[in-house]
Amino acid sequence: MVSRGFFGRKRPQLSRPIPPGQYLEDGFPVLSAGPTPRVDLAKWDLVIEAGNETLGRWNWEELQALPATEMHVDIHCVTKWSKQDTDWRGVTIDTLLESAGVTDPPGDYLMASCDGGYTTNMPAEDVLDGKALIAYEYDGDPIEPAHGGPVRLFVPHLYFWKSAKWIRSLRFMDDDAPGFWEAYGYHMYGDPWKEQRYSGD
Amino acid sequence: MAITCTATRGKSSGTAGTRPDGTRQSRTDYRQLRFRLSHLKQLAVKPPTLEWQTATVDRVWVETSRVKSFRLAVPGFGRFKPGQHVDVRLTAPDGYQAQRSYSIASAPDGAGTIDITVELIEDGEVSPYFHEVVREGDRIELRGPIGGPFTWTAERGGPLLLAGGGSGVVPLMSMLRHRTTSAGEPVRAALLYSSRALDDVIYMDELDAISASDPRFDLTLTLTRNRPPGWTGKTRRVDARMLRDVMERLGRPALSYVCGPTAFVETVAGMLVDEGLPPDTIMTERFGPSGT
Numbered sequence A: 001m002v003s004r005g006f007f008g009r010k011r012p013q014l015s016r017p018i019p020p021g022q023y024l025e026d027g028f029p030v031l032s033a034g035p036t037p038r039v040d041l042a043k044w045d046l047v048i049e050a051g052n053e054t055l056g057r058w059n060w061e062e063l064q065a066l067p068a069t070e071m072h073v074d075i076h077c078v079t080k081w082s083k084q085d086t087d088w089r090g091v092t093i094d095t096l097l098e099s100a101g102v103t104d105p106p107g108d109y110l111m112a113s114c115d116g117g118y119t120t121n122m123p124a125e126d127v128l129d130g131k132a133l134i135a136y137e138y139d140g141d142p143i144e145p146a147h148g149g150p151v152r153l154f155v156p157h158l159y160f161w162k163s164a165k166w167i168r169s170l171r172f173m174d175d176d177a178p179g180f181w182e183a184y185g186y187h188m189y190g191d192p193w194k195e196q197r198y199s200g201d
Numbered sequence B: 001m002a003i004t005c006t007a008t009r010g011k012s013s014g015t016a017g018t019r020p021d022g023t024r025q026s027r028t029d030y031r032q033l034r035f036r037l038s039h040l041k042q043l044a045v046k047p048p049t050l051e052w053q054t055a056t057v058d059r060v061w062v063e064t065s066r067v068k069s070f071r072l073a074v075p076g077f078g079r080f081k082p083g084q085h086v087d088v089r090l091t092a093p094d095g096y097q098a099q100r101s102y103s104i105a106s107a108p109d110g111a112g113t114i115d116i117t118v119e120l121i122e123d124g125e126v127s128p129y130f131h132e133v134v135r136e137g138d139r140i141e142l143r144g145p146i147g148g149p150f151t152w153t154a155e156r157g158g159p160l161l162l163a164g165g166g167s168g169v170v171p172l173m174s175m176l177r178h179r180t181t182s183a184g185e186p187v188r189a190a191l192l193y194s195s196r197a198l199d200d201v202i203y204m205d206e207l208d209a210i211s212a213s214d215p216r217f218d219l220t221l222t223l224t225r226n227r228p229p230g231w232t233g234k235t236r237r238v239d240a241r242m243l244r245d246v247m248e249r250l251g252r253p254a255l256s257y258v259c260g261p262t263a264f265v266e267t268v269a270g271m272l273v274d275e276g277l278p279p280d281t282i283m284t285e286r287f288g289p290s291g292t
């Protein structure tokens, strides 16, 4: 349905397209359901689990000591903004699994859990083969707390709510299960190019 | 709140092994149990598909020099909870589309209409369209209701602390309107509302009226830029002292809702945590850009 009298803003020439329904944003808006948690790095750790088993655990220094990977990509938030050419640095999930001595991903799905109680789910393959980071740097600086620092999951090919802020654990599961926003009707997968914002999209 | 139960469910179901009576639970038992749990969970939370609907603009009115409200008739719009929003989609003749979110300002009253309140962002794409083009009889595509944690219904009780910055007051107004129209004695509630100037205060008359007639409602306005001559109210950004004053009159809030530009939400939610409120009782919604 054409909206009477709507022509849209003059569309900037983009070097790369952005997904349908998104607009380009220069700033860096924030989406979180509650207060920004305060994270004490001295007590911080990250665990990878499968069922009730802990496969690996890293404190802040141990995470920093692992080989780092950089990603230069576009990000897409379900609240409609996209941001192009962002730079992130962290450790790939592949590197973490390798450091834990895990060769096969121990489940087809993942639940990421965070300080503050946030969770989000995704297929395990979406974080493997260099597609995702446990990120601690944005644009050359430590990630700000409001944007998920000290450490957030970074899965840029999915809507940004999947890139869980303040991450503390990645749990492999045999079956998919909804995380925090997913239980409120947000899409189980969240591919921005297919505009999978809400359940049924 | 749901966040905590989702977060811990995995862990507590993961204690397969020794039962309290000391017998071992077999791996198969555990897997079956987990399958059943996840199946049940899916049945229980399977949310409905959100279809695009065509709303008709029923009425347009001016709230302030930079804010207008729109009453939209949406046949068959699902029952919503105060705090939820709709996604609006505009389509240009060449097929280009723009989408934005707008909170529902009205209470769920089954009237078949919802109100939205839109602040004009001068160099924006969608809000100027609402301000300069949209008139009664126009049709607008939207879908909703959307949003989960940032909702309040009367059953959730109080005392209720609402803190809004600028147009962040919109979903809080839906909560207040619902509170006033729900059966029984309304819960104690306080609204701390930060605006640039008195002329920018949205819903002023209605807030004044609730405040005058309802001793269980406490209104604090603070004007951060321009104050009219004779203004005796607050004149600074929300700070800890202001929050403490409000909480002293309200009592310790069971639930807090904070909405506005990101910087406002970050500061106020952080101060509420500093005041000792449990983080999972503080719900936030951040409008607009980084706001700093």
Ligand SMILES: Cc1cc2nc3c(=O)[nH]c(=O)nc-3n(C[C@H](O)[C@H](O)[C@H](O)COP(=O)(O)OP(=O)(O)OC[C@H]3O[C@@H](n4cnc5c(N)ncnc54)[C@H](O)[C@@H]3O)c2cc1C
Pocket (backbone or CB within 6 Å): A023, A025, A027, A079, B085, B100, B101, B102, B103, B104, B117, B118, B119, B120, B121, B123, B124, B125, B126, B127, B128, B167, B170, B171, B285, B286, B287, B288, B289
């Ligand atoms: C869940 C949710 C609920 C919302 N509810 C409401 C509501 O009830 N009422 C309402 O008016 N808005 C609300 N918003 C904001 C709304 O969705 C749009 O972002 C806003 O109307 C601006 O859109 P635009 O197309 O006019 O501007 P855009 O074209 O998106 O932005 C133009 C420029 O203005 C900046 N900008 C965008 N928003 C703001 C802002 N709020 N303040 C200052 N600068 C800004 C952008 O960074 C950009 O530089 C809500 C947002 C969310 C995520």
